[in-house]
Amino acid sequence: MQPEFIYLPITSIDVGESGVQLTAEHGLAGDWPVWVRGVSGMPDLNRDPRNALPWRAKRLDAATLEINALSGAGCSREAVSWFTTAGGPGGRLGGHALHP
Numbered sequence: 001m002q003p004e005f006i007y008l009p010i011t012s013i014d015v016g017e018s019g020v021q022l023t024a025e026h027g028l029a030g031d032w033p034v035w036v037r038g039v040s041g042m043p044d045l046n047r048d049p050r051n052a053l054p055w056r057a058k059r060l061d062a063a064t065l066e067i068n069a070l071s072g073a074g075c076s077r078e079a080v081s082w083f084t085t086a087g088g089p090g091g092r093l094g095g096h097a098l099h100p
Contacts, residue, residue, distance in 0.1 A: 005035075005049065013042065019068035020045060022057070026065060031058050034065065044070060 012023040022036070033054035035047045045067070047055060057065040 010036070010039070013039070013045070015042075015071075016066075019058075019066045020070045021060065022065045022067070023063055024065065025063050026059075027062065028057075028059050028065070031056060032065075033057070034067075 008024045008026060010022050010024045014021040014023075020042075026032075034057045035049045035052070035054050036045045037048065039045045047053070055067045055069060057067055060066050
C-alpha cells in the first residue's frame with residue numbers, strides 16, 4: 001500500500017547560512033523526507049513527488065524544518081519576503097502521513 005501524503009501550509013521561508021528554513025506546523029518527531037510544491041520566488045525549492053526525490057528536512061522544532069541541501073544562494077531577500085507576506089500560503093509542504 002502506498003503512503004498517503006499530507007499537505008501543510010508553509011507560513012514563512014527564511015534563507016540562512018545553514019540552509020533554507022520552512023515554518024509549517026508539521027508535528028514531526030524527527031528528520032523526515034518532504035516535498036515542497038507551489039512556492040513562488042524560490043522555484044528550486046519545489047519538488048514533485050511523482051518525478052523527484054524528496055528533500056531531507058531536519059526538524060528544528062515543532063514548527064520549523066530546515067533543508068540544508070539548498071543554500072538559497074541567488075534567491076533575493078525580496079523574493080522570500082514577497083512569498084512570506086503575500087497574504088496566505090503560497091506553497092505547500094508535503095510529507096508522508098506515516099511516521100517512523
